[in-house]
Amino acid sequence: MENKKYKTVLIGTGRIGFLLGFDKKREQPASHTMALLKNKKIELCAGCDTDLERLKIWQKYVKSHGSEGLVFESGSELYKNIKKIDIAVVAVNESAHLEECIRAIEARPRLVILEKPVALNSFEAQKIADCAEKNKVPVMVNHERRFDKNYALAMQWMEKIGEIQKVEAELDSGLRIYAKEFEKDGTYSLLHDGTHLVDIVRFLCGTELEKPVVTGVFKDEKKIVRNFCAHYNFCKSEKFGDVPEICIKMSGRSKFFEFRIEILGTEGKICIGNGIADFYLRKQSKLYTGFYSLEKQKVRLPKKTQYFSGMVENAVGFLDGKMPLLSPLKEAIEDLKVLEEIKEKL
Numbered sequence: 415m416e417n418k419k420y421k422t423v424l425i426g427t428g429r430i431g432f433l434l435g436f437d438k439k440r441e442q443p444a445s446h447t448m449a450l451l452k453n454k455k456i457e458l459c460a461g462c463d464t465d466l467e468r469l470k471i472w473q474k475y476v477k478s479h480g481s482e483g484l485v486f487e488s489g490s491e492l493y494k495n496i497k498k499i500d501i502a503v504v505a506v507n508e509s510a511h512l513e514e515c516i517r518a519i520e521a522r523p524r525l526v527i528l529e530k531p532v533a534l535n536s537f538e539a540q541k542i543a544d545c546a547e548k549n550k551v552p553v554m555v556n557h558e559r560r561f562d563k564n565y566a567l568a569m570q571w572m573e574k575i576g577e578i579q580k581v582e583a584e585l586d587s588g589l590r591i592y593a594k595e596f597e598k599d600g601t602y603s604l605l606h607d608g609t610h611l612v613d614i615v616r617f618l619c620g621t622e623l624e625k626p627v628v629t630g631v632f633k634d635e636k637k638i639v640r641n642f643c644a645h646y647n648f649c650k651s652e653k654f655g656d657v658p659e660i661c662i663k664m665s666g667r668s669k670f671f672e673f674r675i676e677i678l679g680t681e682g683k684i685c686i687g688n689g690i691a692d693f694y695l696r697k698q699s700k701l702y703t704g705f706y707s708l709e710k711q712k713v714r715l716p717k718k719t720q721y722f723s724g725m726v727e728n729a730v731g732f733l734d735g736k737m738p739l740l741s742p743l744k745e746a747i748e749d750l751k752v753l754e755e756i757k758e759k760l
């Protein structure tokens with residue numbers, strides 16, 4: 415099996431499926447197409463999108479990069495024509511996750527890669543999980559930070575900073591956070607971006623997030639939530655013992671985008687996020703005799719975080735029988751439940 419190429423199909427050739435692969439500022443590969451084409455063990459043989467213009471551009475691109483580039487206007491057409499699929503990637507808008515993910519699972523590939531969030535809500539997500547179980551098809555969810563080398567480093571540093579005292583995770587943007595009317599298509603940041611924030615906190619700390627106390631809820635003139643802070647007390651973690659306090663904060667009225675997590679230990683601190691990877695340890699203070707201060711450490715960061723190629727490598731490693739899935743469906747469904755508990759209190 416070592417030299418076998420995994421036959422892969424892509425459903426959804428939009429931003430994350432394809433177009434972000436052209437963003438010059440992002441670390442590349444930044445889309446499924448570019449990450450799949452880059453992996454030597456993947457054969458990207460077909461794509462599908464309901465937007466035929468996009469599909470044509472996709473076809474031209476992948477053909478020029480050695481792919482067969484078969485294209486279809488719907489998932490059902492694709493699965494009728496392409497058999498023995500190893501990996502089906504579902505990268506359509508969240509309102510179509512349930513339908514397209516179930517269609518993909520029922521085609522019985524060896525693995526489904528599903529974009530985050532799993533679905534519009536945990537009820538739909540459970541339908542996907544039931545279908546996956548019935549058909550014995552594993553599903554992984556692209557919560558990309560789980561594959562990111564900077565976060566892997568942060569995970570190692572969690573062992574160096576003493577006992578965890580406090581975790582603050584914050585996402586600031588100008589996007590609306592939540593109002594009930596957006597539940598039908600999932601176009602709100604609590605779901606869209608909140609899933610990343612909650613997922614990486616749970617991943618790093620190994621804790622569940624339950625029974626939040628939600629404060630600082632700010633709504634704009636249209637009653638759309640624009641700020642909140644969800645506090646969790648004494649979160650149990652097998653790895654790190656009880657974490658006394660975790661705060662998940664979101665702003666949807668910032669004129670900038672920031673994603674950051676600060677983990678304060680008894681002997682150090684980790685600051686990690688988009689464009690941030692700083693690590694601190696206690697050292698004898700330069701300011702006061704007999705005191706210790708936190709000092710930023712010189713740490714060699716990986717040249718590339720490989721957040722996207724690492725995800726594809728995990729899929730390949732899983733099919734090779736060499737790696738467990740780092741972002742299994744079950745974990746992503748837990749993330750949805752955390753978001754829903756917050757939502758009830760907004």
Ligand SMILES: NC(=O)c1ccc[n+]([C@@H]2O[C@H](COP(=O)([O-])OP(=O)(O)OC[C@H]3O[C@@H](n4cnc5c(N)ncnc54)[C@H](O)[C@@H]3O)[C@@H](O)[C@H]2O)c1
Nearest residue numbers: 426427428429430431463464465505506507508510529530
């Ligand atoms: N992991 C990440 O960081 C990340 C980043 C961006 C988007 N996403 C997620 O990826 C998904 C897609 O987002 P996007 O920004 O690429 O959206 P997009 O609108 O740019 O692309 C979605 C594509 O899917 C196609 N599509 C929709 N329904 C379809 C169907 N039933 N069959 C075939 N094609 C269909 C659309 O025509 C479109 O081309 C969303 O779930 C989003 O949350 C994840």
